Amino acid sequence: MINNAILFLLETTLGLLTIAFLLRFYFQLTKASFQNQFAQLIVTVTNFAVKPFRRVIPGLGKVDVSTLLLAYLTQLVLHFLAFLLKGFPIFVAGNTVWFVMLGLALIGIISLSLSIFLYAVLIQAVLSWINPHTPAAPILNSLTNPVLRVFRKYIPPAGNFDLSPLVFIIAAQLVLTTILVPLENNLLSIL
Template sequence: MFVEALQFLLRSVGGFLILVFLARFYLQAFQTSFRHPLGQFVLALTNWAVLPVRRVLPPLRGYDTASFALAGFTALLMHMLLLAITPWPFVFIAPLSLLALALVAALELFKMSLYLLFAAVLGQAVLSWIAPYNPLMPLLNTLTAPFLRPLRRVIPPVGGIDITPLLLLLAIQLVLSVFVAHLETAILQHVSMAG
């Protein structure tokens, strides 16, 4: 019971930190304004770690490498701690274990990126119905447009309603529930076998 509570705490705190570091990375990558309260919230939560790391890892071609590196480090540390408290016998320094941990951390970043996209698309869809002039809409439009625009070129509105957000949400759910979940399990099984 104690192990489950510790796993829950590690996943909750680690997942939240990964999400805010990735949110900062994507907000800057898509050149969205940090003047919105959501942008200010992300900055306030991440400045303590990003600003010192940025002295060592400066932005590369406009991308906030410090935020992305911190998200990756947090994912790696979270999975190392989660594996350390499991009863599986394995050796962290084995080459196969290190590779598997790096792959799981990369998969975690991909998964959390999909969660962020899912939340942005869902938020945009809901706000377009109930509050289309909400100040959050331009920020969400900037984040979702690169993914919705190609779909809108192929799929016309049905009865005057844009169904591309729904299709994108279904695609994200499919990737998360089928491909990501199975791949994560397969990689973690290799970690346990490496020990």
């Protein structure tokens, strides 16, 4: 019972931290303005780890490798601790468990990245109907525009409606449910 509570707290805390690292990475990658209050919150929350880590691992051009690696390491720690809490004999299970954990962490990063863009597109679509001039609109636009631009090349607007967000949401859900979840289950079945 107590292990389930600890596992829930770990998954929540480390999951949110991973999302914060990924948001910081994607904000920098998409050149979103950091003058927004939400972006400043993400920077403040992640500075404790990003600043020292950047001294060790510098970025590659405009790609902030250190922040992305921190997100991956956070997922790796989460899976390691989850295995320990579930009573899995990590240290005597052999090398396979380590490769499974590395794969699960990578799948976690990809899933969370897709979820970030999925919810950003969904929120942006809803806000465009309700209040298109909200303070969150510029950062959402900066974050989602590179992804939606790809879909807009192939999907013409229907009347005055841009259908690319809907197609992206369906495609992201399809990738999550048909590729990433089965891949995660296959990795777990190896153990």
